[in-house]
Amino acid sequence: xxxxIFRVIVNAVALWVAALLVKGIHLxxxxxxxxxxxxxxxxxxxxxxxxxxxxxxxxxxxxxVVLTIGLFTFIVNAFMLQITEWxxxxxGLNFTIxxxxxxxxxxxxxxxxxxxxxxxxxxxxD
Numbered sequence: 001x002x003x004x005i006f007r008v009i010v011n012a013v014a015l016w017v018a019a020l021l022v023k024g025i026h027l028x029x030x031x032x033x034x035x036x037x038x039x040x041x042x043x044x045x046x047x048x049x050x051x052x053x054x055x056x057x058x059x060x061x062x063x064x065v066v067l068t069i070g071l072f073t074f075i076v077n078a079f080m081l082q083i084t085e086w087x088x089x090x091x092g093l094n095f096t097i098x099x100x101x102x103x104x105x106x107x108x109x110x111x112x113x114x115x116x117x118x119x120x121x122x123x124x125x126d
Contacts (some may be wrong), residue, residue, distance in 0.1 A: 004030050007045050007047065007119075008040065008044050008047060008093065009040070010115055010118040010119055011043035011044075011046055011047055011111075011115060012018070012036075012039040012040045012042070013039075013047065013112040013114065013118060014110070014115045014118065015027055015042055015043055015095075015111060015115070016035075016039050016045075016112070017040055017110060017111075017114045018068035018106075019107075021110055022103050022106050022107045022110065023098075023103075023107075024097060024098035024099055024102060024103030024107075025096075025097050025098075025103050025104075025107045026096045026097075026098075027039055027042065027092040027093065027094070027095050028094050028095075029094045034094075038093055038094055038095065042084060042088055042092055042093055042095045045081070045084050045087050045088060045091070045093075046084045048079070049080050049083050049084050049087065050080055053080065053083060054080050057076055057079060057080070058073075058076055060081070061075075061076050074105060074108050074109055074112070075105065075108075077108035077109075077111070077112060078100065078104040078105040078107070078108040079104075080108075081097065081104050081107055082097060082100055082104050082106035087099045089111070095115040098104050
């Protein structure tokens with residue numbers, strides 16, 4: 001359970017960093033507390049999207065991933081980020097992405113790098 005909580009926190013930090021670095025990604029509005037809670041809930045939604053939808057999309061995208069020597073994985077990750085935005089809107093979460101190609105793809109690259117760097121400090125199992 002603690003590993004799950006750490007992973008959600010790592011995703012929340014990665015989303016927050018992406019929102020800071022990419023002008024087209026907006027996460028939370030108002031107070032710092034509301035931004036932190038929004039980041040945590042969006043990270044939870046992002047984790048669920050990655051657990052349920054990403055394996056299916058990755059299966060069908062496998063030929064393109066092989067053809068591009070793995071670079072298409074960033075497009076798949078950007079699509080997962082876009083799906084998270086679509087789910088966040090009906091939930092009333094203030095998480096928006098202005099453009100897919102510029103903002104979501106760069107956001108996916110940043111989230112991947114930050115998550116990778118922070119996951120070095122998260123234990124592997126419970």
